[in-house]
Amino acid sequence: MPKLNGNQISPGAVIEHDGGLWVAVKTNAVKPGKGGAFNQVELKNLIDGRKLNERFRADATVEAIDLELKDFSFLYKEGDALVFMDLETYEQIELAADWVGERAAFLQDGMKVTLQMHDGRAISIKLPAYVTLTIVEADPVVRGQTAASSYKPAVLENGLRILVPPFIASGERIVVDTSEVAYMRRAD
Structure with missing residues (x-):
């Protein structure tokens, strides 16, 4: 397996550390006035999601994991x-x-x-970034609501609840962002 020096760890790198698989979320190279330089790394465990902040000296080596x-x-x-x-x-x-x-x-x-x-x-x-789903239930538009705050609750065919603009009605197909679980636009 390839080895990485502590100062080569960058966001997205997957390493073996303390017997687990970790992905580097954030890194910050620190060069103090006294002592050796080090890399302050925020790690996230790929198996259980735990987070960890760790210092890696520039001359330390870690196992880089290829997924x-x-x-x-x-x-x-x-x-x-x-x-x-x-x-x-x-x-x-x-x-x-x-x-x-x-x-x-x-x-x-x-x-x-x-x-x-x-x-x-x-x-x-x-998952794909966007999926197209049908609205099965949407609240009616309340007259007099201002446009800025007029998003209304709706239920998708998969059972998820989402906020949609007032012009979206039950039975319409919409495009949903899967990472944000948010309305994007009407489907074509």
Whole structure:
């Protein structure tokens, strides 16, 4: 495995540290008046999400981890498991719905997702940035509301609640940002 010096750790780098896999979220090179330079690094554990602030001296070395990006297709939900198929090998894997989190509601049959893999184990999932969904329930427009504060609650076909502009009605299809879980625009 490639080695990185402490001063080479940059945001996005995945390293092995204290027996776990960590991604560098923020880094700050510090050159104090006295003593050696060091890199102040905010780390996030890829398995359990814990955060850690660590100092790495410039001459310290860490193991750099290369994660494999693989494309999968979402097949179906079975109980608390989500079933995906590897688009190259056609092998199926199951991931816990709570591991994917609230964004699992955006998964649709055949949707292509990208998994970061390490030693055959899924570390993270990337969904498409935007999905198109139908509004199944939207509050009526309240006359006299100002435009600035007129976003109203609505329910999507996948059960998620979202705020939409007043002109959006039940039955309309909209584009939703999957990372922010936010209304973007009407679907074409």
